[in-house]
Amino acid sequence: MFALLRKPPKNHLHFFCIYRGLSPLTTTSPAPLPPAAADPAALASLILTSTDPRTLTQTLHCPSLHWTPQLVDQIIKRLWNHALKALHFFNILSYHPTYAHSPSSFDHAIDLAARLRDYRTVWTLVHRMKSLSLGPTQKTFAIIAERYVSAGKADRAVKIFLSMHEHGCRQSLNSFNTILDLLCKEKKVEKAYNLFKVFRGKFKADVISYNVIANGWCLVKRTNKALEVLKEMVDRGLNPNLTTYNIVLKGYFRAGQIEEAWRFFLEMKKRKCEIDVVTYTTIVHGFGVVGEIKRARNVFDGMVNGGVLPSVATYNAMIQVLCKKDSVENAILVFEEMVGKGYMPNSTTYNVVIRGLCHTGEMERALEFVGRMKDDECEPNVQTYNILIRYFCDAGEIERGLELFEKMGSGVCLPNLDTYNILISSMFVRKKSDDLLVAGKLLIEMVDRGFMPRKFTFNRVLNGLLLIGNQGLAKEILRLQSRCGRLPRQFKL
């Protein structure tokens, strides 16, 4: 992609837009005029449907288009689940005659390239940022480190963090806490804790550093380790705060230590510890997921007396656990109650209700809520589509699932990794050979869009294709799998 645009035909394009009919380039195909207003949706679908990079470049470089960092970021966001298209777009604008990318757009591009595991492009972009004096910033390094960690290269991520000052980005307590958090969120708590112990003196670890590590231990259900770390914190003269207590509370619930959680909450109250909406939401959710609906309800109803109003997240927790452990009808009652009190449900709220209805087989009622969602100007998101696709397919209505998938692909809401996984596994329920062929094509498409299928998915699809005797496609997928493996991938950008 870079090679293609090595010599950006700057001035030429200017003329092309004004004298469209006269340009020698029209011997191929005329570039469509860009949408009149700078509409991110229209531009994103233009980029998605374009097949000729040269024509697209001409359109996007047209002087009547007024680019801003916000517009560029909005378009990248819309193309997020089609990494190659998004990077192509970023790259075309890199050669715009007058517009220059913002640091935020660079960060997004770096994030996308890293998701493709195209580390060469990642570092090319970092250097370009540097030469334009736009970075790299601490955020840039957080993004890179996160991608390395999630690709199973935690050691590499740590090395990069330790050398970020060599790239002209200074280290700080913030960046230290960030790398610790990234490692913890990817369940590399042991590694985070070791790093913490080595550098806590140098960076002057604070209560946030300790909270991050404690939360890490909680995430792997080792609440006692979390408590140990926090005791150490207190011994060093740092005081826990409300976030610390909420982390521990959640930790108990996560580890299934329900009564310990409740005792801990009572202790918080007894000690006149400030209690906030996060505390209450944690308890409502925690009780609910183990089926203690009555206790969840009591806490939910009682929090107002404690002087704390529920948030949308609290309602979402209550509604979700009612769906799962009680009944959708009661969940919907709470939903209506929330609306009646003037709360605006968000997409999570709608998705929880929609999933609940799908789960009880009430697809049509679920679709009514999708309509209601739209009426509230809350557009169905990728999760909404994933829920509907999953349950349509589960109910044997695979055509309806595929129909929704097609709709997404048109640019409304591009499919993500989950969408592909859901759909691919649905292709095995009818045991039709055409379905298996579709599974193969979906697998190729998902890799093309920067999503890494699990080994299980590869094997499943390969077996399916061999079963129907499609050696050709199977071979293609095998090649794809070996490219996705250990070897760094280089998408020609």
Add this chain to the structure above:
DNA sequence: ATAGGGTTAG
């Protein structure tokens, strides 16, 4: 993008 609460997945 310096920490804590709601979607998910057999």
